[in-house]
Amino acid sequence: MQLTKSEEQVMKYLWKLEKGFMKDVLDCFPEPKPATTTVATLLKRMRDKGYVDYTTFGKSREYYPLIKKSDYFAKHVNGLIKNFFNDSASQFASFFTSETDLSTSELEDLRKIVDQQLKKKQQ
Structure with a gap:
């Protein structure tokens, strides 16, 4: 709930x-x-x-x-992706990066975060 x-x-x-x-x-x-x-x-x-x-x-x-802030917002974001973006994280990422007013440096920071996560998953 x-x-x-x-x-x-x-x-x-x-x-x-x-x-x-x-x-x-x-x-x-x-x-x-x-x-x-x-x-x-x-x-x-x-x-x-x-x-x-x-x-x-x-x-x-x-x-x-009783719930950590990170857990609450992870659940919230996952629900958003499921309900509004056909359960597609890439559709969400596309919307997020094109519809928000992110600077070049903010987009570069996002790329670094994604690259770090990729490295973790490949290990």
């Missing part, structure tokens, strides 16, 4: 914090900060979806992510 935009924002703060109480999560938000009840509802839904959990200290809960 995917996260909503609001849940994803809370998740980004938790990844940054690594673990935190409600106050810590709220402190991450810019002004005007959402209501505590709103964030509590988001955290509950995220826990139900299996993305976060918490440790109880008295009446307080310290929340922490």
Whole structure:
């Protein structure tokens, strides 16, 4: 199950914090900060979806992510490739490199990354 935009924002703060109480999560938000009840509802839904959990200290809960940021975004990108690019990474790469405003040096950097991955797979 995917996260909503609001849940994803809370998740980004938790990844940054690594673990935190409600106050810590709220402190991450810019002004005007959402209501505590709103964030509590988001955290509950995220826990139900299996993305976060918490440790109880008295009446307080310290929340922490159950999924790594890299794993979440890898799953997200793989879903995008499957759903919008006929499960073709090359179609995705073609779209990405032609439809985004990448500089020559950014494209060169991408080429280096691909070359490094090719070397790893050939070993």
